[in-house]
Amino acid sequence: MTVAEDSGLQIDALDGAPGVESARYGGPDASYQRKFTLIYDALRARGAEDRSARFVCALALASDDRILFEARASVAGCIAPAPKGDEGFGYDPIFFYPPFGCTLAEAGDRKSTISHRGQAFRALRAFLEGHRAGGVPG
DSSP: OOEEEEEEEGGGGGTEEEETTTTTTTTOOHHHHHHHHHHHHHHHHHTTOEEEEEEEEEEEEETTTTEEEEEEEEEEEEEEOOOOOOSSTTGGGEEETTTTTETTOOOOOGHHHHHHHHHHHHHHHHHHHHTTTOOOOO
């Protein structure tokens, strides 16, 4: 069996960009500081007042040529006016999560409770535990 997962940041005002290209946004060697600059520049160029965004994770469990399980999870928020925070990784400093009142880079351990990847992998765990007694179909 194989598990595959991909995640990305979708920004509504940028038609979902960077999306599946999140890791490569701005080029293969672009730092996250550079990616942030590109995002803020693109939002300004579009005159975007709507900064709604979400982190999305897609996960699949496969065996041979069959998909046994799929999960999709997301965390909704918006692009912060400026990067803030030193924790987390990737786009966390520019992703403001309203229920916490801060960016995910400022959220500390609270981030793990709402993480898009965490949600998807918890769903996979529940699937696997549900099939433990009789074995995972495969």
